[in-house]
Amino acid sequence: MGTQNTSAQPSTASRKGAKNPSPRRSCGGVIHDNVRHTTRFTVVGNHLTQHAALSLIAIGLSAHIQSLPAGSPVDIKYLSQRFPEGRTRIAGGLRELEAHGYLRRIRERTEDGRMVTRTVSCNHPGRTGGEEESAEAPRPKPPTRRSAEPKRRALPAVPQPAYPAPDLLVTALGVLSGLRREDARLHLSATDVEHLAPGVAAWLERELTPADVRRVLTFGLPTEPLSRPAALLAHRLNAQLPPLPPFRAPSETPAIRHPLQNCDTCDRAYRAPEPGTCEACTPTT
Numbered sequence: 589m590g591t592q593n594t595s596a597q598p599s600t601a602s603r604k605g606a607k608n609p610s611p612r613r614s615c616g617g618v619i620h621d622n623v624r625h626t627t628r629f630t631v632v633g634n635h636l637t638q639h640a641a642l643s644l645i646a647i648g649l650s651a652h653i654q655s656l657p658a659g660s661p662v663d664i665k666y667l668s669q670r671f672p673e674g675r676t677r678i679a680g681g682l683r684e685l686e687a688h689g690y691l692r693r694i695r696e697r698t699e700d701g702r703m704v705t706r707t708v709s710c711n712h713p714g715r716t717g718g719e720e721e722s723a724e725a726p727r728p729k730p731p732t733r734r735s736a737e738p739k740r741r742a743l744p745a746v747p748q749p750a751y752p753a754p755d756l757l758v759t760a761l762g763v764l765s766g767l768r769r770e771d772a773r774l775h776l777s778a779t780d781v782e783h784l785a786p787g788v789a790a791w792l793e794r795e796l797t798p799a800d801v802r803r804v805l806t807f808g809l810p811t812e813p814l815s816r817p818a819a820l821l822a823h824r825l826n827a828q829l830p831p832l833p834p835f836r837a838p839s840e841t842p843a844i845r846h847p848l849q850n851c852d853t854c855d856r857a858y859r860a861p862e863p864g865t866c867e868a869c870t871p872t873t
Contacts, residue, residue: 630651630654635712636650636711642684642688643684645677646684649682649685650685650690664679688713689713690709691708691709691710692710693707743784743822744823746786747787747829748787748790749786755848756789757786757789758848759798759857760786760788760789760792763802764776764781764785766856767805767806770802770806773809773813773814774805774821777818780817780818784821787826790829797858798858804824846859846861849864851864853866853869854869
């Protein structure tokens with residue numbers, strides 16, 4: 589014997605015996621009038637345009653940046669000139685995109701040694717350019733950090749000359765560039781020579797000759813290969829720096845300081861009133 593479910597409410601009878609009307613369809617909402625693009629279009633994912641955590645400014649900035657060709661400026665100054673939102677709101681939108689992985693900023697060193705900031709736009713955070721998105725794609729992996737390139741260790745400091753005269757620095761450059769003729773392991777780059785030249789000039793102004801400085805820098809070198817010859821030379825220039833010459837009262841007839849000459853035999857610099865050969869190459873009688 590069946591029992592009636594008294595908790596269920598009876599259905600309301602339609603008026604005049606007619607069937608219940610179907611639910612009214614909402615008359616609001618968007619209606620798309622789309623045309624298929626064949627030129628000048630950009631594919632933007634719904635994960636960006638319908639992102640729940642991004643502001644409308646951030647979504648618009650990302651769509652604009654993704655539409656630009658590679659190499660276009662996307663800094664705050666350019667974007668604030670392009671759009672009326674202002675620097676503060678645009679900067680906030682860029683920070684949102686960076687926090688959610690749609691932008692990355694990378695510091696790189698150019699060929700001339702300057703540090704610049706590169707902006708990388710990601711149209712799908714967590715994926716790389718070689719991957720294709722499927723209908724049932726797995727959850728994206730968090731972006732991995734780029735392995736930092738090993739930085740070149742800085743050279744030790746070298747003493748600085750009290751009066752870096754141009755001819756003194758030129759002589760110092762000649763001493764350093766000629767070290768490889770004494771020992772092939774002392775081959776220095778242009779950056780190394782530029783760093784070490786003031787240290788050699790500080791020795792030369794202490795009344796040492798270029799031959800004396802060259803002798804100290806090349807004496808008793810290790811027999812094993814030199815991995816950082818410039819660092820070894822910088823240490824010697826700093827650790828073995830001779831004292832300043834004693835003070836001499838100015839005489840009535842000041843000593844004549846001859847100009848630097850290049851030896852006709854060994855091409856080394858020496859001071860003399862006229863060109864010729866240095867003391868080491870002049871035959872003794």
